[in-house]
Each structure stands twice: as structure tokens, then as C-alpha cells.
Amino acid sequence: MSVNLLRKDILNQFNITSFREGQEEIINDVMHGKDVLGILPTGSGKSLCYQLPATIMEGVTIVVSPLISLMQDQVKQLKSTGFKSVIALNSFLDPNEKKRVFQQLNDYKLIYISPELLQQAQTIHYFKTIKISLFVIDEAHCISQWGHEFRPDYLRLGTVLANMNNPKVLALSATATREVQEDIIYSLNRPNIMKHVYPMDRENIAFTIEKVNKDSEKQEFIVNLLKKNRVPTLIYFSSKRKTEEIAAFLSENIPSHRIAFYHGGMDQLDRITIQQQFMNDQIDVICCTSAFGMGINKHNIRLVLHYHFPLQIESYIQEVGRAGRDGESSVSLLFYAPGDELIPNSIIENELPAVEKLDTIFMNLYQLFRKSSTFLSNKHLQEELQLNESEWRFLHYQMEIHGIIKGNIIVYQKEKWKNALSDISALIETRKSLKERKLKEIIDWIHEEECLRKHLYKSFQDSYKTPMYGCCTNCGFTINDWNAKQTEVNHTAHTWKHKLQNLLLFGDQDA
Known part of the structure; x- marks a missing residue:
């Protein structure tokens, strides 16, 4: 199929003026009916690589997505652009609504679905009745047994594809080593897949490591940093309990900031609510575990802090990549205190x-x-x-x-x-x-004396881009000299509680 991807109507629908690195090449191969593996940096617009073809190609595009909140966001964004023939199939759908959708699959051009739902025989039965033009696997590193987010339901996708008459595949990820890439290709049984692998470093993010002696020093540093910088911030922890403790501590010590916590032990609806509030600039800081962030497309996150360091470099790159998607100056700050290795060692033991x-x-x-x-x-x-x-x-x-x-x-x-x-x-x-x-790799990186940027990406690419605003702690960057674009807060706006209180005449008002 030959399509002019620079057509004005196509660009207008997706509110773009040109393609980012890798997008056009991947889309062209998809449009020509090729299997494609795309490795693009976080925030580079991977979703466009299947959303645009879905609007043009005949048949249905299926997108396997690991998170319900991610599906909901994508559907909401597409519908806001006028693309209505999109649906998310997940556990949030009422059984009767799910049955109706399955019976009318041909009414949709783009269907998001969880990998768990794809394992069900009924799902496969319905999908075999429609023409599937493209089968998209988002966050494809989840397929690999050696990937940092390995999920067995993803590893079963090769069987799912065979049961659905082997439609063309687009596998997308931001962090996949050569080893993981080969594992993805083998698991999907796509030896002739077209590979589009692009450098994953982000030149607008500066890397800093702050070595302290104890947790209280981490907390003091964060309070001082956030008092100076009111910016959208993620703080990553390896402990659910700690996300709640530090969120409470920060709320008490920085009352001007709107702070929440997020972890996998929370109710699903609560997690989605917190995420939406953060996306809409109603929350400034989220204290979270790795459960938060996959697929999050908030453009103005300025700070990504790691209270605890993750188990591996790939996880760190994925989490850091949520900062500065608008190209503005952003910072990653990772804390290290003696004994911090105990938590990741314990996680490995219990995994x-x-x-x-x-x-x-x-x-x-x-x-x-x-x-x-x-x-x-x-x-x-x-x-x-x-x-x-x-x-x-x-x-x-x-x-x-x-x-x-x-x-x-x-x-x-x-x-x-x-x-x-x-x-x-x-x-x-x-x-x-x-x-x-x-784990040893990331600990060695934390204690690296040469350029942090260079050694962070060396397992993935041969070089790195010239930093735009500052490189790293070892190259002279200091967060104390960083001037971030601050969040503007409308002090006249009331929360829903205040509005409800006024509406119902609660409080100290005269009867």
C-alpha cells in the first residue's frame, strides 16, 4: 500500500507537523505489510506508529497493552482528536458491554486489550471472525524472560498469534538490549522481522547522583529541592510502605505542594484516579513504586527522583524517560546510602x-x-x-x-x-x-567516576547525544544551579470538597 504519510489531513488529525526520528520508517514498513520491531526512546511517540496506520488500513488493529490506565488514556486521547472507532477491552468493562463489543468488533478500527484477556478462548474465537490488519505488542520487552518487566501472559502471545492466523506484527519497546530483542523475535517466531532500533538517550535530561549516609538526609534533601522547585515530580521507591510514609512526610513539610502515593497494592480505581489527577496537573508529586509510569505520556514532568535505586539499568532508563518529553530541561536524581543494596537483593531472592x-x-x-x-x-x-x-x-x-x-x-x-x-x-x-x-551493573554505574551518561547507555548503543542543558554530576552538573520552569497554580480555584461545601452551605455560614 502506497500512502503519502505527509498528507495534511493525516498530520492535522494527530496534531503533528512532521515525524520524529524513526516514526516514518516504522509506519512505512507497517503500511507495506511487514513485521516490525521498533525500539524507540521513551517519549518519542511510539503510539503514532500504529495509531496512524490504523486510521488508513482496512480491517482492525489490535493493541496488546499491559496497563488498564494506559489503555484508558490512549482511548481518551484518540477520541478527543475525533477518532471514535476505538475501544479498550479490559476488566473494567461490564459483562454485557463486553459481550456487545465482541459481537460488533467490525465497528472498530483500533482495539486495545490486556494480555490476560487474550488468553481466553472466547476472545480468540471472536477475533478469528474479523480481519486483523495489524497486531501491536506495546512494551514488547515484557515478552522476554530476560526483560525487566517479564510477564508470562506476554510470552504466550506467540501461541495467540498462531491461533489468530498469524496477522502482521508490530512490537514496540523503549528499553530492549540486543539479548532481549532476540528473545522477542524468537518468542514471536518472526525471524524475518524488520528491526528499527534507535538511540534511547535523551539529551534534555541531566543525571545526578546524591550519596548520603542515611534516610533522613534523603528526606531533607527532597524537601529543600521541592521547596525550590514546584514542578511535576515522580519519586520512585522499592517499598509500598515507604511511598505512603514519605508522601505523608512531604505533605506535612511542604504544605504548598499537592502530594499523593501510588503502588500496586492500592485499589485499581484509586490508582487510575491518582494517575488522572497527575496528568491533569492536579497533583504535583507522586511517591510511587515501579507500578506507576509505564506508558504515561505527561509531557512536563521535570524531576524523576529515585529514593531507592531499581534492580537494573533498563528499569532506570524506562523510569527516567518519563521526564522532559516536551524537550525542556529535566533532571534525574538518584539517591544512594550505604545498605541500599539490601532491598534489591531481597526482591531478587523473593521473585x-x-x-x-x-x-x-x-x-x-x-x-x-x-x-x-x-x-x-x-x-x-x-x-x-x-x-x-x-x-x-x-x-x-x-x-x-x-x-x-x-x-x-x-x-x-x-x-x-x-x-x-x-x-x-x-x-x-x-x-x-x-x-x-x-544489579551489579547498576551499582557499578552509581559509583562510576567517568561520565554517567556515557556509561548508562553503553549496553544499548555505541554513542550518545550532546546534552542540551547539562550532562551529569561527574561532568560538572549540579542540581543547585538548575532553573526549572515552575508549575503555575491557580490559587483561586477550589477543590471539589470546597465547592461541595459551599453548595450545601456547610461550615460556619449563618442559617
């Missing part, structure tokens, strides 16, 4: 079941088989085997591919179980070793 416990786990599974080989729910199996969610997600997938569990029915075959135990033990050792190596 997968311990090898020495596998014999007991398999024995307990066998006892469940002896009691009943009928259907057992995921939750029941997880509880009976005494595994946390991360351990069970990993183990469940491995048991599936080894034929030990089929549709949540336990299948016993002595030799198969013996081989599975050996294979899973080896995989846990390999994965844990990789995680430990990745």
Missing part, C-alpha cells in the same frame, strides 16, 4: 521460588493431584503451594509448558515431572544469576 524448596512444592502438588485431578483455580493452587504472586506466576507458566498443568488441571506423569523439576531448577539458577549481574 522466584527457591530451588531448595522445589522438591516440597512438587510434592505438595502431587498430593493435590492425589486428592483431586479436577479443575483447581489459580488462587487455590497458589495458596495450597504457599507461593507469593510473583513466584506462582513464574511457576505456573513453567508447569504449563512442561505439561504438568493443563487448563488448571494437574496432569501427573513421573518422567515428565522429573524432567520439569530439573529444567525449572536450572532456569531459576540462570535467571537469578542474571538478576544479580544486572
Whole structure:
């Protein structure tokens, strides 16, 4: 298909005047019916690479997205541009509404869907009845067992594609090493996929590392920094409890700022509400875990702080990349205190079941088989085997591919179980070793004496762009001299509580 992508009507619909690096090349290959793997830096407009073709191509474009809040944002943005034939299929949809959508799939040009919903036989059945012009996998690094956001439901997408008559694929990510790229290609069974890999460094972000002796020094530094700079800010933590503690501490010490916390243990509706308030400039600072941010497209985030450093460089680059998407001067500040390594080491230890416990786990599974080989729910199996969610997600997938569990029915075959135990033990050792190596990489980077920017990106690209506003701590940049564009606050605006109070004549008003 030959299409002039610079047509005025196309550019107007998406409110753009030209393409960013990589967009036009990827879109052209998609329009010519090629499978494409696109690795573009965060904030570079990856969504345009499938949204634009979806408006032009015949048939339906399906987008697998890992977060409900991300889907909702994308749908909202598209509808605001006049693109109405878009829907998000997720757990928020009422069952009757979901049934109606499935029966009218041809009415849509773009369908966002969660990877979990794609595993259901009914979903595949309905999708096989329509013409799928493009199958998009957003945040494609989630496919890779070696990626920093590995999700087994993503790894099953190769099977999903085969069941849907193998439509053309566009896989997109911002942070994928060469190893992860090859894992994505292998998992999707697309050996001839066209690769478009672009440098991921962002020249408008300066990198700073602040070494302190204890947590109280981190907190004092943040208070002073935020008092000086009222800007949209993300503060990342590795602890859910700490997000709440520090959010309360900052609210008390910086009453002028609107501060909230966000983590995976919160109610889904609460998380979406917090995210929308931040997107609409109703919150200044979010204290969050890594659960916040994937796919967030807020252009004016100025500060990304890491109270705790993440487990690996890829996670750090992904989180830092949420800053300065408008091209304005922005800063990443990472804190380090002696002993900070304890948290990531603990996370690595608890992410997968311990090898020495596998014999007991398999024995307990066998006892469940002896009691009943009928259907057992995921939750029941997880509880009976005494595994946390991360351990069970990993183990469940491995048991599936080894034929030990089929549709949540336990299948016993002595030799198969013996081989599975050996294979899973080896995989846990390999994965844990990789995680430990990745952790060492980021710790070494924190203590790097040469240019931080150069060493941050060396595993991904051969060079880096010239910094626009400042490079890094080791190259002379200091956050004390940073002049950020401040958030303007309308002091006359009232919160909904104030408006409701006035409306209902509450307070000290005369009767």
C-alpha cells in the first residue's frame, strides 16, 4: 500500500507537523505489510506508529497493552482528536458491554486489550471472525524472560498469534538490549522481522547522583529541592510502605505542594484516579513504586527522583524517560546510602521460588493431584503451594509448558515431572544469576567516576547525544544551579470538597 504519510489531513488529525526520528520508517514498513520491531526512546511517540496506520488500513488493529490506565488514556486521547472507532477491552468493562463489543468488533478500527484477556478462548474465537490488519505488542520487552518487566501472559502471545492466523506484527519497546530483542523475535517466531532500533538517550535530561549516609538526609534533601522547585515530580521507591510514609512526610513539610502515593497494592480505581489527577496537573508529586509510569505520556514532568535505586539499568532508563518529553530541561536524581543494596537483593531472592524448596512444592502438588485431578483455580493452587504472586506466576507458566498443568488441571506423569523439576531448577539458577549481574551493573554505574551518561547507555548503543542543558554530576552538573520552569497554580480555584461545601452551605455560614 502506497500512502503519502505527509498528507495534511493525516498530520492535522494527530496534531503533528512532521515525524520524529524513526516514526516514518516504522509506519512505512507497517503500511507495506511487514513485521516490525521498533525500539524507540521513551517519549518519542511510539503510539503514532500504529495509531496512524490504523486510521488508513482496512480491517482492525489490535493493541496488546499491559496497563488498564494506559489503555484508558490512549482511548481518551484518540477520541478527543475525533477518532471514535476505538475501544479498550479490559476488566473494567461490564459483562454485557463486553459481550456487545465482541459481537460488533467490525465497528472498530483500533482495539486495545490486556494480555490476560487474550488468553481466553472466547476472545480468540471472536477475533478469528474479523480481519486483523495489524497486531501491536506495546512494551514488547515484557515478552522476554530476560526483560525487566517479564510477564508470562506476554510470552504466550506467540501461541495467540498462531491461533489468530498469524496477522502482521508490530512490537514496540523503549528499553530492549540486543539479548532481549532476540528473545522477542524468537518468542514471536518472526525471524524475518524488520528491526528499527534507535538511540534511547535523551539529551534534555541531566543525571545526578546524591550519596548520603542515611534516610533522613534523603528526606531533607527532597524537601529543600521541592521547596525550590514546584514542578511535576515522580519519586520512585522499592517499598509500598515507604511511598505512603514519605508522601505523608512531604505533605506535612511542604504544605504548598499537592502530594499523593501510588503502588500496586492500592485499589485499581484509586490508582487510575491518582494517575488522572497527575496528568491533569492536579497533583504535583507522586511517591510511587515501579507500578506507576509505564506508558504515561505527561509531557512536563521535570524531576524523576529515585529514593531507592531499581534492580537494573533498563528499569532506570524506562523510569527516567518519563521526564522532559516536551524537550525542556529535566533532571534525574538518584539517591544512594550505604545498605541500599539490601532491598534489591531481597526482591531478587523473593521473585522466584527457591530451588531448595522445589522438591516440597512438587510434592505438595502431587498430593493435590492425589486428592483431586479436577479443575483447581489459580488462587487455590497458589495458596495450597504457599507461593507469593510473583513466584506462582513464574511457576505456573513453567508447569504449563512442561505439561504438568493443563487448563488448571494437574496432569501427573513421573518422567515428565522429573524432567520439569530439573529444567525449572536450572532456569531459576540462570535467571537469578542474571538478576544479580544486572544489579551489579547498576551499582557499578552509581559509583562510576567517568561520565554517567556515557556509561548508562553503553549496553544499548555505541554513542550518545550532546546534552542540551547539562550532562551529569561527574561532568560538572549540579542540581543547585538548575532553573526549572515552575508549575503555575491557580490559587483561586477550589477543590471539589470546597465547592461541595459551599453548595450545601456547610461550615460556619449563618442559617
